[in-house]
Amino acid sequence: MSKELVIRNEHENPLAKFTDIQIDDEEFDDEDDDDEDEEEDEQEQPPVTLGFVEKPEHEWSLFRQLFPSKAGGTPAWLDPINLPLGDSCLCEICGEPLRFLLQAYAPLTDKDSAFHRTLFVFMCPSMSCLRQDQHEQWKHHPEKRSRSIKVFRCQLPRNNQFYSSEAPKYNGTDKPLGAAAPLCGWCGTWKGDKVCGNCKKARYCSKRHQAIHWSSAHKSVCRSIDLTLPSSNSVSTNSSEDLPKAASNVTWPEYEIVNEDESDFDMEISKSDAYGKALPTQNEDEGDAKSWAYFRKRTARAPDQVLRYSRYETAKPLWPMLSGRPSNVDIPKCTSCGGHRVFEFQILPQLLYYFDVKNDSNSLDWATIVVYTCEASCNGGLAYKEEFAWVQHPV
Template sequence: MDSDAKGDSMEELKGLRITPLDDDDDDGEEEELEDEVDEDDEEEEDEAVILGFLEKPENSWSLLRQQFPSKAGGIPAWLDPDNLPSKKSSRCDICGNPLQFVLQVYAPLVEKETTFHRTLFVFMCISMKCLSQDQHEQWKRHPEKQSRSVKVFRCQLPRANPFYSSEAPKGNATDKPLTPGAPLCAWCGTWKGNEFCTDCKIAQYCSSEHKAMHSSSGHKLECQQLSLSSNSSDPNACNSGIQQIRKRKVASRSLWPEFEMKNEHESEYDTDMSEDDRCTDNSLVPSNKIDYSMKSLEKYFEEDGEKNSNAVFQRQISKAPEQVLRYCRSANSKPLWPMSSGRPSKADIPRCNHCGSPLCFEFQILPQLLYFFGVKDDNESLDWATIAVYTCESSCEGVGYREEFAWVQLAPPTNFPSLPL
């Protein structure tokens, strides 16, 4: 694939913006073109897969919520900045700790005015023990209560909303949201800060655990300095200390590194590519390491007796080994399962717990993501074969965030090979 074609595709799919923020005239032209497509072509287009790739962001502002980004790691760019998931929703149901942000996918839908903006957020507990338990819990059927360590939230907004301009973002640092949003936890920067620091009364936290972590990591000293400033005769010193705390970046150093997600149609990789084309200048993983990793995966699954399922999986993934996400929301779309075992039946996928509609497959997360996050390859580290996300078929309406469903397929006990460093 030549660089010009790749650039055009990247621009078209930037942020998985399936519904671009275009003028009405442009929309009309697109509708006329769609009318000329025959039914067979429409069916093929519906089942087209979009691949997600990670890149280091060139500008920090490109991942802010007013840019409607698709991203992985760091902190979420909440779509609705006020009505965030809270209480038990934000915690692992197994160990009770606050969940960590994994990734978000900006995926608006054309068929409804209320889904003009639409983003899906994935969170998980960083404990492999909880993830292993999660795999057992997901087999429970209604009305049994499932305890999950992987959670998905959907948020959607109409074009006219109180948080963003109805005009398309300019794509630069001048774009601003209409509201500041709810205060977030000073430690994780992820969840709503409902609990204040008892000393400075400024820093806010999502949980007592994160409050204690921040205090032990140095915030206690900040509080003492702020207390000294407040007792001084110079009011500017106190104000300066308050502003310093409010502007401080997320304190936690255990968050996963932040990446911007770029996207391309899988069909772009259906033609044979040269070695130079496969590994572009902005590639994060050298091609020789990718090749080694794919061979390791093949040997791993051959030894495990999963040849048939993995043959299809390997054939597709090897076209673009750096992909971390596969997106395809259509009536006939299904996950690309790396193993025959651990797949859900139709009865295992619940209905929407808000409106009762069926859930449909929308995207899956591949284990390559762990390489980019720098997760170690050992027995206690996070590991999965794939995580498939199912969402409400009607994308039902509601204020704030609606929880969707994730199906976790874990690799067998032997470690799933990761891309070598």
């Protein structure tokens, strides 16, 4: 798989190559139209960037100062200080801290405030919570929804306090400019705003992770920590590569996401093992069967794709099933500016194969996860603005 990067203004990323577009003010088309002709001519469809997972070539390849797209492991936070806090990091169904799924670096070339722009996806690993999430997402009162999957958007101008305005060298010598907030010592994912009362060193995102770490390892070393050392500050002066690793092994396997144009792939490419194991094979409903057949035909070009990205105004998700699609009223407006949200990318179930998720009735599974983001990619307010994900479950 080619990993060549195209540099835009000395700072480009492959996911951004199709984002240099203008989106009009009209509301996006209703994607629940049963009469929609899915098999429209290829020339009429907007370009799609496909994402594939690979093990990183270098240890430093996924550091935040290189603006990576990645899946599994822990997030490379774009704004490393003003992280989501409070209940933002929790599954709203079971109350457990969410696990990092993936992030996509997708700057908008026509918006100065989004010179750097990354979308972060988190979810609860419980299939029970995901089933409840599916039920919740149909509610037409967004403020009452309880979610087990969350998406956050963060963006920065070219000149900012965290990174150089010059292009990274991609040779291991790049360093971030600013400090970073200390992360949870157990999950390595969320901000560690809770401190161990004894050693004043270990930090945690939640009481749950503090309790787990105490019983599993920290109890035996806590009282041996030198209390004369300076206590942890709210901000760490360490660069991202110096931050300690998470104590737990509950994260999914870590990969770099590399990208290719869908048009570069032949329609006749055969299915891979990942494709066969990750996707369902039967559908009794005639409408779903037609939709499923088209989904299989389209993804068969590159069976190991895990992400499909296209922010053109005419772009639509590639739905595995006709049923279970949202209408316009099911997609809540941006909670920051009140504007419409539009389709930006979708996550395919092939990712579960690379995460070594078991194939049984209680294991995490989805047909697709579709991410909708603010049409204007609004700026101001919180550093991490919550966007919306729609989950379509397999039959």
